[in-house]
Amino acid sequence: MRKKNKNKITRKEALKTMGKYAAMTAVGTFMILNPNRTHANSAVGGGDNPIS
Amino acid sequence: MSETYIDDYILVYFNNSNSYLILDTKTYPFYKTFKLNKKKHEYIDALDKSYPINLKTSFFNTFTDLSKKTNTSDPFLVNNDIEIISNNSKFIQVFDQALQIRYDSIKALNTVYEKFSHLETISKHCDDTIIVSYDNFGYSLKNKNNTAWHWDDKNIHLFQGKFTFELLNCIHNKKEPEWLGTFHASTVGNGKEAIMLVGNSGSGKSTLSSLLMFSGYDLIADDVTPMLGENNHIYVLPAAISVKEKSFEAIKPFVKDFDKLPALYVNETKGHQKFIPPKPLKNLNQLDYPCRNVVLVRYSHKPIKTTLKKGDIKIILEELISESWLSHSELHAKSFIKWLSKISFHELRYHHSNEAISVFNNLIPLV
Structure with missing residues (x-):
């Protein structure tokens, strides 16, 4: 009986996991880029942050 | 397509x-x-x-x-009206626009205001109002059109991003559909054209942007670089530059009373940061600039020879697209792609900031 490969994930799961990803295939490369759905700042201070 | x-x-x-x-x-x-x-x-x-x-x-x-059609709508938009009781206000003046920021808690205000507090004015006149709030459920924001959003504590950076974007709309009197995107990038200019700096967090783009500003360039935008769909120009966003602790020594000689500026704790990785207000623009009548150069910034902690080479388009687009908000409009996408096809992409590796500044002098000389 073949052992089930627990590490194997479906293509769809891989896509979901990686989000943006670069793929190397036997023939060449391609990459899918998804912009953010909403506006974002880099994390900065604020809120309850103590001022030193 | x-x-x-x-x-x-x-x-x-x-x-x-x-x-x-x-x-x-x-x-x-x-x-x-x-x-x-x-x-x-x-x-x-x-x-x-x-x-x-x-x-x-x-x-x-x-x-x-x-x-396939995928859902790209804003998940934080609040469909039903929410009531925000906000009795406190701050007023800021940005170019010819006067804005009121109403808030119900210091926590809500502090979260969005540090990058803009240098614009505070005592005048109580206002053209537009943005309301921010914090309660047990998280942060909320209401823009000038009474559209509301809500975020939990984990999404504080999205609350900050939305505030920045709404402020941008007020400053330039624009609406969201007019923007092509807001790039995760910093941008400087020489009064005639802009140059965009991209790179992941910690790559040194904000530090280099500050040093370029102190060497005579206009700081057009830091962290969030807005581009309008109509002309592909970058629009000025006068937010303060957030400088991380590891860059304090490099920036300190250029900022008066640097030690007295408040240091705010972000997280374990980023440590403390200080906000450096942008210097006045060379030409206050010019608030948008064309951009023909994008530079991927790679700061090296070890001394290396400064190099500028042709940038790898895959790496630069990954920085430019996947970390940015881009309008879900085919018209804007076409315009963006057309703009990209005309851009010169560079990769800058440096340790010595004076050498990096010389590289910028060659790309867009100070006029």
């Missing part, structure tokens, strides 16, 4: 999913065949027989997924 060649790659936009696909010349035939043959068996038959069937199928499934 729109597509164009950039260097040796083909960039394709899928409007339904608001996704960008980058292919090299070897993988492009798969996409081209898919475009001409929407039925799977026709697509498989049309491709060269030497390709394995599973490879053909894998590409077909990927392109099909990208072609």
Whole structure:
């Protein structure tokens, strides 16, 4: 009986996991880029942050 | 779908999913065949027989997924009206626009205000109002049109991002559909044109932008760089530059009373940071600039020879697209792709900031 490969994930799961990803295939490369759905700042201070 | 060649790659936009696909010349035939043959068996038959069937199928499934309509709406938009009782106000003056920021808690205000507090004015006149709030459920914001959003504590950076964007709309008197995107980038200019600095967090783009500002360049935007769809120009966003603890020594000589500026704790990785207000623009009547150069910034902690080489389009687009908000509009996407095809992409590796500044002097000389 073949052992089930627990590490194997479906293509769809891989896509979901990686989000943006670069793929190397036997023939060449391609990459899918998804912009953010909403506006974002880099994390900065604020809120309850103590001022030193 | 729109597509164009950039260097040796083909960039394709899928409007339904608001996704960008980058292919090299070897993988492009798969996409081209898919475009001409929407039925799977026709697509498989049309491709060269030497390709394995599973490879053909894998590409077909990927392109099909990208072609499907996906939900790209703003998940934080509040559909029903929310009431925010905000008795406190701050007023800021940005160029010829006066804005009121109403808030119900210091926590809500502090979260968004530090980058803009240098614009505070005592005048109580206002053209527009933005309301921010914090309660047990998280942060809320109401813009000048009474549209409201809500975020939990984990999404504080999205609350800050929305505030920045709404402020941008007020400053330039624009609406969201007019913007092509807000890039995760810093931008400086010489009074005639802009140059965009991209790079992941910690790459040194904000530090270098500050040093470029102190050497005579205009700081056009830090962290969030807005581009309008109509002209592909970068618009000025006068937010303070957030400088991380490790850059304090490099910036200190240029800022009066640097030690007295408050240091705010962000997290373990970023440590403390200080906010450096932008210097006044060379030409206060010019608030938008064309941009023909994008530089991927790579600061090295170890001393290295400064180099500027042609940037790898894949790496730069990954920084430029996947970390940014881009309008879900085919018209804007076409305009963006057209703009990209005219851009010079560079990669700058440096340790000595004076050498990096010289590189910028060569790309866009100070006038």
